[in-house]
Amino acid sequence: MKNNTAIDASTLCQTCGMCCDGTLFSYARIYPEELKKVKSQGFNVKRKDRRTTVFTFPCHHLVDNKCSIYADRPKKCSGYFCRLTKQVIRGDKTLEVALEDVQETKADSEWLRENAPTLKGDHKKNLNLRDYLNDYLKVAQELADAKQFPDSHIYYSVRAFEYLKKIDLNFREVTLLQKYANLLQTIHFKQQGNHG
Numbered sequence: 001m002k003n004n005t006a007i008d009a010s011t012l013c014q015t016c017g018m019c020c021d022g023t024l025f026s027y028a029r030i031y032p033e034e035l036k037k038v039k040s041q042g043f044n045v046k047r048k049d050r051r052t053t054v055f056t057f058p059c060h061h062l063v064d065n066k067c068s069i070y071a072d073r074p075k076k077c078s079g080y081f082c083r084l085t086k087q088v089i090r091g092d093k094t095l096e097v098a099l100e101d102v103q104e105t106k107a108d109s110e111w112l113r114e115n116a117p118t119l120k121g122d123h124k125k126n127l128n129l130r131d132y133l134n135d136y137l138k139v140a141q142e143l144a145d146a147k148q149f150p151d152s153h154i155y156y157s158v159r160a161f162e163y164l165k166k167i168d169l170n171f172r173e174v175t176l177l178q179k180y181a182n183l184l185q186t187i188h189f190k191q192q193g194n195h196g
């Protein structure tokens with residue numbers, strides 16, 4: 001029988017779904033012994049390299065934030081616990097606080113999607129925030145290095161940094177976080193240089 005905190009973690013996941021909808025991951029590895037089964041379940045399967053096969057996110061088995069093949073989901077899914085679920089299971093965080101963390105992160109990602117500055121073309125349709133923040137960083141860092149970073153983008157960059165910080169704190173390690181920290185530092189110093 002599940003204990004209370006395990007039930008809380010399960011409730012949490014049913015209102016979140018961010019590890020399945022493409023927010024946290026682009027892909028997950030498939031173990032060789034279940035490759036045939038995963039293919040037959042209609043996952044979007046890709047070869048990553050000679051030894052690794054993955055399925056990509058968003059996963060279309062996520063329906064209304066619930067896994068529609070829960071009992072039969074791949075091993076990588078059943079074995080995954082983000083930082084937040086681990087905290088809830090250990091009893092370090094209540095379900096109520098964890099639910100607030102999830103809602104806050106979702107609201108932030110929605111804001112970043114809706115307010116994403118245009119990089120090229122009409123990118124806001126079906127914008128993948130993970131990919132976008134990667135692309136945005138490259139352009140932004142170049143502009144900042146050249147002392148051409150527009151003031152109108154500063155707020156967006158700060159919000160992106162704060163969002164990545166929350167993902168890193170509550171869900172999983174984010175390598176992009178340090179790069180956004182560097183970007184904000186560059187903007188700050190170049191601005192000081194401009195005023196000096």
Ligand code: SF4
Nearest residue numbers: 013016017018019082
């Ligand atoms: S990101 Fe964490 S809380 Fe959200 S569904 Fe995945 S494991 Fe559950």
Ligand code: SF4
Nearest residue numbers: 020059061062067077
């Ligand atoms: S199979 Fe289920 S648990 Fe795994 S990614 Fe898809 S929706 Fe999430």
